[in-house]
Amino acid sequence: MNDMQTFYNQLLENNKKWVAKKIDENPDFFSKLATGQKPPVLWIGCADSRVPANEIIGAMPGEVFVHRNVANMVIHTDMNMLSCLDYAVSILGVQHVIVCGHYNCGGVMAAMTDKQFGLVDNWIDHIKDVYRFNKIELDGISDLEARARRFVELNVIEQVRDLQKTAVVKAAWRNAKTPSLHGWVYDVANGLIKELITVENTNV
Numbered sequence: 001m002n003d004m005q006t007f008y009n010q011l012l013e014n015n016k017k018w019v020a021k022k023i024d025e026n027p028d029f030f031s032k033l034a035t036g037q038k039p040p041v042l043w044i045g046c047a048d049s050r051v052p053a054n055e056i057i058g059a060m061p062g063e064v065f066v067h068r069n070v071a072n073m074v075i076h077t078d079m080n081m082l083s084c085l086d087y088a089v090s091i092l093g094v095q096h097v098i099v100c101g102h103y104n105c106g107g108v109m110a111a112m113t114d115k116q117f118g119l120v121d122n123w124i125d126h127i128k129d130v131y132r133f134n135k136i137e138l139d140g141i142s143d144l145e146a147r148a149r150r151f152v153e154l155n156v157i158e159q160v161r162d163l164q165k166t167a168v169v170k171a172a173w174r175n176a177k178t179p180s181l182h183g184w185v186y187d188v189a190n191g192l193i194k195e196l197i198t199v200e201n202t203n204v
Helices: 002-026 029-033 080-089 106-111 121-131 136-141 144-165 166-174
Strands: 043-046 062-070 096-102 180-186 193-199
Touching: 002 029, 029 144, 043 080, 080 096, 080 166, 096 106, 096 136, 096 144, 096 193, 106 121, 106 144, 121 136, 121 144, 144 166
Parallel strands: 043 062, 043 096, 096 180
Antiparallel strands: 180 193
């Protein structure tokens, strides 16, 4: 049996151990989860494997509704993201929508180059727009690592601003105070989250 097959089999074994541990801690854990969900948070994060939403904020299953894509983008033609947002806000009634990026993001780093990567180039073009919007500030940072980190932050802030413009959020804000919109950045090198921006209902 090769290493990849062993790893795959281990995933299934890990699941059984996780289930046993949860039942040992709380015999009603899964029966309660099965009754439905009412998460207070929608997480729009990067698909990067190093940024597991629930784990890095210590949230339990049922507490975070998650949408992930390359570089945590909020694109107004992305029906996957919009459908997730609409369900979370309009049906589940989440109180907070968090856009969480991370330093050393591959999508953001790719957007800083003129290289071609294939199909993902269509997606990266949207990230490049964020650079164009902030070109004066970013070009003024001579250190490339510092520029990349700031680009990650500016990308998160831009996605929060784009959330404000969605019909879903506008409709929710006409009828209720929530959700609040937040922009965070996660540092893979130390595990810490930095708050960048919070936007509350402008109609209140």
